[in-house]
Amino acid sequence: MSEASNLHIPRAALVCWFILTNLLDPTLASCQRPIDCQDVLWSGRNTSGVNTIYPQGTGGFKVYCDMTTAGGGWTVLQRRMNGKVGFNRVWREYQYGFGSIGGEHWIGNQRIHQLTSQGWYELRVDMSDFSKKSRFAYYRIFSVGNKTSGYRLTVGEYEGNAGDSLKAHNGQSFYARDKDKNECSKLYKGGWWYDACHKSNLNGLYLKGSHSSFADGVNWLDWHGYHYSLKTTEMKIRRQ
Numbered sequence: 696m697s698e699a700s701n702l703h704i705p706r707a708a709l710v711c712w713f714i715l716t717n718l719l720d721p722t723l724a725s726c727q728r729p730i731d732c733q734d735v736l737w738s739g740r741n742t743s744g745v746n747t748i749y750p751q752g753t754g755g756f757k758v759y760c761d762m763t764t765a766g767g768g769w770t771v772l773q774r775r776m777n778g779k780v781g782f783n784r785v786w787r788e789y790q791y792g793f794g795s796i797g798g799e800h801w802i803g804n805q806r807i808h809q810l811t812s813q814g815w816y817e818l819r820v821d822m823s824d825f826s827k828k829s830r831f832a833y834y835r836i837f838s839v840g841n842k843t844s845g846y847r848l849t850v851g852e853y854e855g856n857a858g859d860s861l862k863a864h865n866g867q868s869f870y871a872r873d874k875d876k877n878e879c880s881k882l883y884k885g886g887w888w889y890d891a892c893h894k895s896n897l898n899g900l901y902l903k904g905s906h907s908s909f910a911d912g913v914n915w916l917d918w919h920g921y922h923y924s925l926k927t928t929e930m931k932i933r934r935q
Contacts, residue, residue: 730813732760733768733934741767745796750809757796761931769819769931770810772802775913776927778901782885786871789886790842801886801898804839804846804869807932811838815935818850820897822857822915823927825904830857830918837932845869848888858917860895864888884911897928 728749729735735746743762748770749755761769775782780799792803810816818837823829836851845868853859864887870876871886879889885898894916902912902924912924919925 728755731768731810731932731934732758732762732770735760736762736768743767750806751813753806753809756806758802759796759800761929764821764931765819769933771929771931772807773897773928773930774799775897775901775925778903782898783900784871784886786869786874786886789869789871790846805842807839808841808846810932812841813934816932817935819929819931819933820855820857820861820915821927821929821931822897822918822925824919824923825926830915831855832857832859832861832915834861839869857915860915860917863894864890882911897925897930900924 729738729746730750731748732746735748740746741762743760745757746760747755747757759771759774761767761771776799780794782801784793789801790804792801792806794800816837818834820832821829822831832853832855834850834853836849838849840847840849847866847868848864850861850865853862867888867890868876869886870880870889872880875881876889877891879892880886883889883892883896884900885896887893887896887898893910893914896910896914899910899912899914902908903926905923906912907922910921913928914921914923915925
């Protein structure tokens with residue numbers, strides 16, 4: 696897995712950062728707005744937090760940038776942390792996103808597609824349980840197709856210590872309770888790239904650890920199985 700080390704911030708990038716953050720005219724310098732959190736990091740902003748990015752073909756939107764994990768520059772797509780935001784939602788809500796960017800949220804399938812259409816991206820999934828243990832899963836390739844494809848998932852080679860509970864969903868379209876496949880979303884209470892049905896569902900019910908119900912929590916099969924709902928999850932991508 697690639698990690699940034701000893702990042703050198705060019706003078707031109709610092710000039711761009713000053714111009715953009717002070718609302719000056721970007722045409723005053725050779726300056727391009729960030730298309731993802733990697734660009735934000737390269738511009739000199741190396742603190743994790745909410746930033747506005749401008750993927751190609753968009754007017755810009757806010758995302759949370761993780762600037763500390765494995766070299767930083769990660770654009771967060773999904774976060775679970777306290778159960779304050781419900782994830783058992785309809786397909787259109789998953790299409791456009793919901794929640795609070797600074798807290799629990801799903802950034803939106805359309806935005807994920809726009810991001811991953813502008814280059815090669817890697818995916819990192821960080822997760823923790825209620826015993827303060829943490830694991831991660833890393834995928835060398837990650838992309839989401841367009842609306843016509845049903846926001847079809849593509850993931851590549853796995854690395855990490857959480858076990859590979861996502862590759863089984865490779866090639867699947869995204870489903871939610873009102874646009875379902877084999878009633879998977881209705882049964883397991885969240886939108887996901889279901890097949891029949893899942894080895895992972897990070898958008899399930901927030902059930903706080905062990906639960907008697909089957910596979911309807913925030914589940915990652917290869918770590919804690921189908922009867923344990925994780926405490927925190929973050930899905931994040933970075934351009935290669």
